[in-house]
Amino acid sequence: MKKYIVLAATLSLFSCKQEDVQLAKADVSVLADIQDHSPVYMFFRENEKDTVAEINRNNTIGTTNWIFNIDKRLPLHAIIPDLIKLQDKKKNGMHKKEGTINVFSYADSLHQNLAFLPFTDVQYFYDTEFSKFFIKKKAELYMPYNNFTINFRKDNTITIDGHEIDKEELAPYIQDFSDFMSEGKNTILHLNFDKHLTFNQYLQNKLMLWKITSDRIQISSFEFIYDETKLPECGCEL
Incomplete structure (x- = not known):
């Protein structure tokens, strides 16, 4: 599993490659702790035509809770099609486990910790x-x-x-x-x-x-x- 580091100054999250994901922040924690989890990263990238999401899910395990770490600058049109595919992959995967959830990560600016918003049931x-x-x-x-x-x-x-x-x-x-x-x-x-x-x-x-x-x-x-x-x-x- 990956270890997460939230830097209070930048509110960024890093993968093992030290590429940063600028997290959204809010003053509330829906969930403050997730056990038995693995990460999905969506990095902010720009090319000559558009803004795109670069996805890294190399360390996801189908039997765990998935934490989606999405760069706050990404437009929804760069995220949602892939998000739908990943939801489906986890839900219908060979090694799925009942009761696991999908969550978005964000920075709780009030308590200075990482927080999570579940979206498992969102269609x-x-x-x-x-x-x-x-x-x-x-x-x-x-x-x-x-x-x-x-x-x-x-x-x-x-x-x-x-x-x-x-x-x-x-x-x-x-x-x-x-x-x-x-x-x-x-x-x-x-x-x-x-x-x-x-x-x-x-x-x-x-x-x-x-x-x-x-x-x-x-x-x-x-x-x-x-x-x-x-x-x-x-x-x-x-």
């Missing part, structure tokens, strides 16, 4: 899907719930059910709705991310909403990483 829809259309197709399934379509756009603005909202107001709005106007229904948050957002933006927004989850407020395990030019024409605000 990514890439490029051509958006939760608003998905919910409509699965109307009977989602009818018993209050469903919020939350869209993190490429200009770093946020909409909820097509209406722009300040980032600082998003969590209080959802909590107030769940507390006072949900008519007893549980609330599901359906997350959409423009594929040009960085991994840092993706993780920060996920952690922001994780803080308000409860028995009444849940984040859907289906996540939509979309290309706006490939979505169906709907004549509506996303």
